[in-house]
Amino acid sequence: MSEVVAEVRSLPGPERVDRLASLGGPEATRPKEAPSTGGEFPELEGAERGKVVLRLAPFPSGALHIGHGRMIFINQYYRERYGGKILLVFDDTVGSEEKRVETEFFGLIEEDLRSAGLTPDAVYYKSDRIPLFYPWARRVIDAGAAYVCTCPAETLRANRAAGVACGHRSQTHDATVSEWEKMLGNGYGPGEAVLRLKTDLQDPDPAFRDRVLMRISDLDHPRVGTKYRVWPMLEFSWAVDDIELGVTHVLRGKDLVIEDRMQRYIWDLLGIRGPPFGHWGILRVREAKVSKSKSYREVKSGEYDGWADPRTWSFRSLERRGISMDATRAFVLSFGMSLSDIEVPAETLYAENRKRIDATTVRRAFVADPVRVDVDEYPADLGSVRLANHPDLPALGDRDAPAGPSFYLARRDLVGRAGAEVRLKDLINIHLPDEPVGLAGEVRARFTSRENKRIPRLQWVGTEGAYPVDVLGVEGEHTRGWGEAALAAAQPGQILQFERVGFVRVESDWVPGSNPLRVVYGHP
């Protein structure tokens, strides 16, 4: 055996692959399909092609956003890699006063998943499965590993911190059973009794001591109302459902690692072999101060422009900005399965998107915060000019841009340039007046020459045919300005590049011909 290993190791890498391939087998011919940039994805323990079952468990409290990226794309990646299945299981146990389940998000989340190319193979709702958990709870009780505790929450917590037991822990099995039946039979009110798992009270991790399995809540659940009063805690529900649903691998964020331990502990005491776990660290985009509760508040109040508001950094907002799902996926997968928390600048995502859209995106002139400039001695033959739609790609064609003698120029291009000579890009050079540009009014400039000088080149829009444009920015701000005449032919959903501004996407609901042209800023 070890001789064979030594022999194989002595072979150079490529030859190893060749030799492997010659031996046949499904894995040999496709060693691994690593994403283009970095990102390492290990084999899943014991995974068999076609038999992998994964699950996705979002809590329905908002649209999916960039922070959910790893959950979505990593699970999707492994489904593809092994040809498996993904179950969408809504974790809609009753929640709490602060964390309410809301039905509108079920559909929203499914839509988001579909738009991410992740159509689940099946959809489940935890709230439909509540009765299923009761016999399982009974199994744990019968194994002597659970008890009903009627201590107030504070006492329970204090005991846990101190590592001491309360009187309920030593109840007989019969007493526990009758207490449990009392819980199920409305004998206790919310907060008055819980079913707790017996672990080691001296466990070094205080968080792990005698955790709660089931509790009582009479919150009105939007799907099942007050039909159930005894609800499972997340980790118990998963200890059950990962088995019941035949999940083969649990891939989730590292915030849930303690739940692994809980699930394994329960499985061990029931003599069940459960699936292995995998985790990833938190992904943050530096510019995205994503807060689900803030987004929720602002969307509800109307402060945000729905769940596609750029400030939510939701998937739908990225799409609205012209950032393709493909780019987002590549971006997220480039981080691999690393367990470290990562904070990455949005620029990395933008670069990924730019690669994909640059070659198909036409250039257009846009001037924000416009100042009207009239040019004296303007050449009579320059009523319009022919411009290429893309500087490097003639295939994208060209268009006619109405020019002077009157123009809109951006105020920020004019300030500090009093008395200077500047170039109207692709057109002429002009001399700006010596007086600084005021806040209002017009500017009179003078034509100087046509030659292509290496002087500041400014974006311009001829006043004739200029099209009003409203740009929605990443911070939710609106910028008004003038775009060139060709924008009248823009199409909903089209991605454009405003020169010296960046990529924008025409709003899907924009009606061609209506004023102003509404676009959403994507990125530089």
Next chain:
RNA sequence: GCUCCCGUAGUCUAGUCCGGUCAAGGAUUCGGCGCCUUCGACGCCGUAACGCGGGUUCGAAUCCCGCCGGGAGCACCA
């Protein structure tokens, strides 16, 4: 504080399991040059990293020990 996890350039990542092919590769950012009259793209060039200290070894990013730093969890939320 307790538990677990993680430390490779400005940022992200490959390499760590199984020490040599790593005087550390890729992506992004930044700087320079060229070219294209643009945000930018492309080409070429450049800056820049194994957290610190010991140990093992002919040889350490990789193994061992100790520090230091960062993160997550510590709910009758999910």
